Amino acid sequence: RTVYVNGDYLPETEAKVSIFDRAFLMADGVYEVTSVLGGKLIDFDGHIKRLERSLNELDMPKPEAFDDLLDIHRKLVEINEIDEGMIYLQVTRGAASDRDFVFPDPEEVKPTVVLFTQNKPGLADSPAAKTGIKVISIEDVRWGRRDIKTTQLLYPSMGKMMAKKAGCDDAWMVEDGFVTEGTSNNAYFIKGNKIVTRALSTDILHGITRAAVLRFAREAQMEVEERNFTIEEAQGADEAFITSASTFVMPVVEIDGKAIGEGVPGTRAARLREIYLDESRKAAI
Numbered sequence: 001r002t003v004y005v006n007g008d009y010l011p012e013t014e015a016k017v018s019i020f021d022r023a024f025l026m027a028d029g030v031y032e033v034t035s036v037l038g039g040k041l042i043d044f045d046g047h048i049k050r051l052e053r054s055l056n057e058l059d060m061p062k063p064e065a066f067d068d069l070l071d072i073h074r075k076l077v078e079i080n081e082i083d084e085g086m087i088y089l090q091v092t093r094g095a096a097s098d099r100d101f102v103f104p105d106p107e108e109v110k111p112t113v114v115l116f117t118q119n120k121p122g123l124a125d126s127p128a129a130k131t132g133i134k135v136i137s138i139e140d141v142r143w144g145r146r147d148i149k150t151t152q153l154l155y156p157s158m159g160k161m162m163a164k165k166a167g168c169d170d171a172w173m174v175e176d177g178f179v180t181e182g183t184s185n186n187a188y189f190i191k192g193n194k195i196v197t198r199a200l201s202t203d204i205l206h207g208i209t210r211a212a213v214l215r216f217a218r219e220a221q222m223e224v225e226e227r228n229f230t231i232e233e234a235q236g237a238d239e240a241f242i243t244s245a246s247t248f249v250m251p252v253v254e255i256d257g258k259a260i261g262e263g264v265p266g267t268r269a270a271r272l273r274e275i276y277l278d279e280s281r282k283a284a285i
């Protein structure tokens with residue numbers, strides 16, 4: 001596959017970044033994942049706006065290529081012939097001349113920009129959407145600025161492994177007794193006509209898919225309540241689901257071994273997935 005590194009389009013085997021890159025040494029990097037459906041980008045503007053916010057929150061300089069990101073995404077989709085899949089974009093504070101906790105001078109050290117595609121034929125028609133996924137709950141021990149999409153993904157990665165060991169697909173993280181979010185997605189339950197999900201704050205990532213899905217839910221006359229909730233409350237719900245750029249809306253059928261509703265994907269989550277996919281395809285660029 002062809003990847004993008006600091007202005008160059010290269011075969012992935014020839015792409016290189018420095019061992020002094022601050023993302024490699026200190027996880028001093030931010031990222032975005034945008035999905036591709038029908039060769040077009042889903043929710044691109046939302047992802048770029050969030051990238052800009054992440055950069056600002058970390059005093060990370062905006063890369064020179066910032067305004068070209070749409071062109072770069074499109075070019076990679078074209079070169080790699082992606083019909084369905086994802087594009088990963090990472091911006092780091094760059095490679096300083098040595099390892100140092102102090103940020104390098106932005107006049108001297110420029111950000112590293114890397115993009116690559118992930119080909120996922122059948123992404124929208126995923127079998128998991130028909131069976132639903134099983135989650136476990138784990139303690140949320142991440143840092144306090146989860147609203148910034150940084151490359152510090154070790155704990156979410158460990159959470160995913162804990163889920164796999166338990167024969168499940170993902171983990172919902174819990175802090176002070178309340179669910180924050182999934183390892184790489186936002187978490188919801190549905191009771192009657194009401195969708196409940198944690199409110200936006202520094203405790204969770206402000207999902208781009210979350211924003212779209214909640215808007216579509218309200219348009220479909222569903223009630224939306226943004227508040228804290230416990231694992232027990234979600235276990236007693238009619239339906240549960242997660243959202244993210246790569247899973248869209250994915251039903252959750254089991255939490256900590258307890259079946260949700262009938263233990264099969266609920267009709268409302270399935271409907272929300274359908275609406276999200278239809279509307280996103282229409283708005284894709």
Ligand code: PLP
Pocket residue numbers: 033181182183184185186204205206207208209210243244245246
């Ligand atoms: N929460 C976390 C921790 C995530 O890593 C992600 C996505 O990677 C999300 C939520 C969902 O965000 P989005 O819908 O923008 O993909």
